[in-house]
Amino acid sequence: MTRHALSMVLSNVPGALARVVVLFSTRGVDVESLSLDPTERGDVSRMDVVVGLPAGRSPDQLVKQLSRLVDVKSVVAVADPARDQIGA
Amino acid sequence: MDTVTGASSLVRALEDAGCEVIFGIPGGAILPAYDPLLDSMKIRHVLVRHEQGAGHAASGYAQATGRVGVCVATSGPGATNLVTPLADAYMDSVPIVAITGQVSRSVIGTDAFQEADIRSISLPITKHAFQVTDPADIPAVIAEAFALAAGGRPGPVLVDIPKDVLAATTTYTPAPPVRNPRVTPAANEIRRAANLIASSRRPVFYIGGGVVRAGAAAELRTLAERTGIPVVTTLMARGAFPDSHRQHLGMPGMHGTVPAVAALQQADLLIALGTRFDDRVTGVLELFAPNAAVIHADIDPAEISKNRKADVPIVGDCKDVLVSLNAAVRRAPVLTSWWAYLDGLRDRFPLGYDWPADGKLAPQYVIERIGTLVGPEAIYTAGVGQHQMWAAQYVGYERPGSFINSGGLGTMGFAVPAAMGAQCGVPDRAVWAIDGDGCFQMTNQELVTCALENIPIKVAIINNGNLGMVRQWQNLFYRGRYSNTGLSTHQRVPDFVALAEALGCVGLRCAEKSEVDDVIMRAMEVRDRPVVVDFVVGEDAQVWPMVAAGTGNDEIMTVRGIKPLFDEDL
Numbered sequence: 001m002t003r004h005a006l007s008m009v010l011s012n013v014p015g016a017l018a019r020v021v022v023l024f025s026t027r028g029v030d031v032e033s034l035s036l037d038p039t040e041r042g043d044v045s046r047m048d049v050v051v052g053l054p055a056g057r058s059p060d061q062l063v064k065q066l067s068r069l070v071d072v073k074s075v076v077a078v079a080d081p082a083r084d085q086i087g088a
Numbered sequence: 089m090d091t092v093t094g095a096s097s098l099v100r101a102l103e104d105a106g107c108e109v110i111f112g113i114p115g116g117a118i119l120p121a122y123d124p125l126l127d128s129m130k131i132r133h134v135l136v137r138h139e140q141g142a143g144h145a146a147s148g149y150a151q152a153t154g155r156v157g158v159c160v161a162t163s164g165p166g167a168t169n170l171v172t173p174l175a176d177a178y179m180d181s182v183p184i185v186a187i188t189g190q191v192s193r194s195v196i197g198t199d200a201f202q203e204a205d206i207r208s209i210s211l212p213i214t215k216h217a218f219q220v221t222d223p224a225d226i227p228a229v230i231a232e233a234f235a236l237a238a239g240g241r242p243g244p245v246l247v248d249i250p251k252d253v254l255a256a257t258t259t260y261t262p263a264p265p266v267r268n269p270r271v272t273p274a275a276n277e278i279r280r281a282a283n284l285i286a287s288s289r290r291p292v293f294y295i296g297g298g299v300v301r302a303g304a305a306a307e308l309r310t311l312a313e314r315t316g317i318p319v320v321t322t323l324m325a326r327g328a329f330p331d332s333h334r335q336h337l338g339m340p341g342m343h344g345t346v347p348a349v350a351a352l353q354q355a356d357l358l359i360a361l362g363t364r365f366d367d368r369v370t371g372v373l374e375l376f377a378p379n380a381a382v383i384h385a386d387i388d389p390a391e392i393s394k395n396r397k398a399d400v401p402i403v404g405d406c407k408d409v410l411v412s413l414n415a416a417v418r419r420a421p422v423l424t425s426w427w428a429y430l431d432g433l434r435d436r437f438p439l440g441y442d443w444p445a446d447g448k449l450a451p452q453y454v455i456e457r458i459g460t461l462v463g464p465e466a467i468y469t470a471g472v473g474q475h476q477m478w479a480a481q482y483v484g485y486e487r488p489g490s491f492i493n494s495g496g497l498g499t500m501g502f503a504v505p506a507a508m509g510a511q512c513g514v515p516d517r518a519v520w521a522i523d524g525d526g527c528f529q530m531t532n533q534e535l536v537t538c539a540l541e542n543i544p545i546k547v548a549i550i551n552n553g554n555l556g557m558v559r560q561w562q563n564l565f566y567r568g569r570y571s572n573t574g575l576s577t578h579q580r581v582p583d584f585v586a587l588a589e590a591l592g593c594v595g596l597r598c599a600e601k602s603e604v605d606d607v608i609m610r611a612m613e614v615r616d617r618p619v620v621v622d623f624v625v626g627e628d629a630q631v632w633p634m635v636a637a638g639t640g641n642d643e644i645m646t647v648r649g650i651k652p653l654f655d656e657d658l
């Protein structure tokens with residue numbers, strides 16, 4: 001498992017969070033922490049999530065899969081927050 | 089701005105989106121929508137007999153016409169019956185819009201009668217799902233649903249509408265056109281690709297369904313002919329490049345031709361267009377095309393480097409990519425020895441089959457004759473199993489979109505409803521469903537729809553008495569222990585001819601080689617009703633070549649135990 005932090009902007013509409021979470025479960029992504037906060041704009045929320053990926057899977061791939069979602073307005077993998085391997 | 093009901097607004101929005109046919113079944117929650125539908129001059133509603141049929145019909149329509157297919161179901165069981173076709177369309181990137189009724193807003197979440205949370209159920213199998221909570225949003229949501237389904241990488245979109253939203257009074261404001269942004273293929277990657285192509289020695293075009301979806305067959309042909317590079321077409325791309333073309337090596341993958349599989353394995357360059365390196369094509373990934381550099385173009389960036397790392401990633405619509413490549417490729421590679429090798433394989437390992445030892449009809453022969461007599465202008469659909477693979481191998485496809493099948497999900501029962509949908513979209517073409525005796529029993533009720541709605545499809549049941557593909561695996565991998573794969577269809581339970589007649593079709597039967605052509609011609613002559621032909625074929629025929637699951641492509645077997653690429657030094 002490798003650990004990665006993602007920062008996303010989500011539309012503030014019903015079902016947006018569900019779609020993101022289901023994508024994690026469909027793609028075998030381990031969610032370690034997740035926080036969702038309103039933004040000043042109101043129509044979007046900010047989501048920060050730390051995920052674990054099976055060895056050999058790149059966060060790029062996950063970022064691209066998340067980008068396909070209509071309600072994901074932006075997603076970036078943020079620089080490694082001084083955490084590397086989980087378990088190992 | 090007119091005052092209308094939500095239901096009228098829905099019908100107008102569908103008309104404005106260009107919808108000309110809907111496949112569906114009414115029920116309580118969707119009932120308001122069926123009232124204005126009765127008055128629509130632009131939309132034909134085809135009353136199916138099962139919602140699964142509605143979904144696959146929408147898919148067949150979409151694949152035959154290149155337009156968005158539409159299906160409608162009521163809440164609860166109507167909606168859940170759409171799950172399989174939604175998943176199917178998602179896997180094969182087919183643009184369909186599914187409209188479902190929902191219980192009224194005030195009771196959502198209370199386990200009301202016929203309430204199912206279809207939006208959540210369909211999360212992993214739709215591009216997007218809307219639930220309309222304000223009737224004024226209907227026109228914009230429908231316009232967006234159509235644009236989403238067709239735009240980028242196509243796929244299914246769900247629109248769930250509560251009954252009271254349909255019944256409410258609202259205003260109709262035509263939605264402004266939704267534009268799908270189109271990415272231009274990156275010039276530097278196109279240049280790198282062109283250079284790789286020019287300097288390659290053993291290149292191959294590995295063509296997927298994306299080329300069909302993009303309508304890029306002509307551009308592919310131009311580039312292929314200018315460069316002289318061999319072409320393989322996957323199950324989803326059959327017809328994207330003419331089978332009769334000298335540069336076509338056939339289908340790669342688990343049941344691909346030896347030359348197509350060998351071309352990928354021996355290549356020094358894969359030019360992969362609109363394809364996703366599916367496991368049925370690659371075999372064991374680590375052993376796939378070990379010495380090849382990879383140019384991978386796809387409209388979906390998430391597919392690039394998903395399974396195989398691309399050396400040159402190109403994000404873009406296959407048509408745009410091919411146009412750019414055609415402009416950038418100035419020099420054709422020298423391929424004399426590559427073609428000598430591939431032509432040698434073509435000579436030594438052509439597709440072929442043996443006649444059954446028990447004197448029964450060879451299924452491959454039946455399918456070959458259908459392809460020859462019905463011809464390349466027709467549309468062929470298939471179910472899932474041995475007959476599907478033979479339909480991919482033994483019909484000659486010359487046009488993109490002429491073979492419609494369930495590639496990604498492998499959905500038994502796809503053939504008949506998909507043929508129905510295709511025929512609605514292209515009434516002037518012959519549409520033949522090549523189906524299995526097992527598959528046919530999953531969705532044949534749609535023949536009633538076809539009979540009543542004047543949709544004169546032909547169905548060729550390749551009746552081998554068994555769930556043949558499963559039986560083949562039992563033969564090869566379970567020591568011939570045939571657990572639960574016999575269907576008793578050779579004992580005429582059901583009697584497919586009698587069943588066909590009961591469903592309002594013409595039923596024909598053929599069990600002799602000498603009668604095959606005659607029965608196909610007779611089927612072709614019937615124009616006022618659907619036709620079902622029960623082709624009684626041997627039960628032991630197997631699909632060859634085969635790359636067994638869990639092995640590398642080099643271990644392709646032309647028949648049991650014979651591995652030409654593995655055993656010999658070619």
Ligand SMILES: Cc1ncc(C[n+]2csc(CCOP(=O)(O)OP(=O)(O)O)c2C)c(N)n1
Binds near residue numbers: 552
């Ligand atoms: C809905 C569904 N259920 C089960 C399967 C597994 N399966 C794949 S092929 C096959 C046999 C199909 O039998 P038939 O339609 O007679 O085709 P044949 O292989 O005999 O040509 C089965 C059961 C499937 N693909 N889809």
Ligand SMILES: [Mg+2]
Binds near residue numbers: 525556
């Ligand atoms: Mg069968």
